[in-house]
Amino acid sequence: MVKVIASQVRKGNVLELDNQLYVVLTAENFHPGKGTPTTQIDMRRISDGVKTTQRYKTTEQVERAFIEDQDFNYLYQDADGYHFMNMESYEQIQVPEDVIGDQKVWLQEGVSCRIARYNELPISVELPARMVFEVVETEPAMKGQTATSSYKPAILNNGARSMVPPHIQTGTRIVIQTEDGSYVERAKD
Template structure:
């Protein structure tokens, strides 16, 4: 069990029978009375945000979540299919559940799938992924100014800003935490 002193940003706990994560946290101690812990919570199943204030002395149940090593297989009309590498069990996540993470999935990629009981509620990607540039404007002689970026689209449909020397067909490394260009990769 967690107490109010354990509350912090990123902590996962059960609220009303569903897992929630604290996305913002503020502690206030009025001159008189109990300390207040103001939290902004995100429901990990529905994605809804709400504010809740707790008083010191309250306790919380930790969220019973499990990270499972899985492999991304394919996308079909029902969603994105992942397979547990030990049991070969398959789970499907919807496009809404994945959000922007769907742009960084490539076939046979190893990911961690966050499970709440038997239900998949999210994924954790590797920090970096290599994707091929499918569309970008050609480099123009003289475009050498520092910080001169241009838009590009990669094989998964994701659009980002890349340096002017990156061309169509190049393999680039993207930071999945920020969605930003990291470096060009030799094949």
């Protein structure tokens, strides 16, 4: 365990509180004009998935657990969870659905992810920041509509919905920001 000040805690870090491990979901620093600066940390307990929020003074110390990060490729999903394989050692691991969370919609077979583990237990999965998907359904472009006017809804080949510019048509491959599902640009392939 390593002690760090609360203002240095980041999303994905693992903290130990009361002999329990928590993965950090969000960490925000607040600097009011008057009073003590604080850090609010939203966490999920690894053992049972219970979410909690703690508030610390920014200079208060918290214990950060040592975690191991490795690259794994996504293989498939079944009733047991999501299965990944390390391409160097061919080790396969299973990740429960609650660890993947809302990111599961962006998982594609063969995509490389960074998985953080504590004592061989998967605690968080980090997807690539941007991924390419194909638009399978969207409204046709209207004549006279400019590219900056507004966005229209589109359904991607993974079933997810995203808002795209009016010039994007069905069959177009686009780049999506996996953090929030927003359109970035047309794919360059």
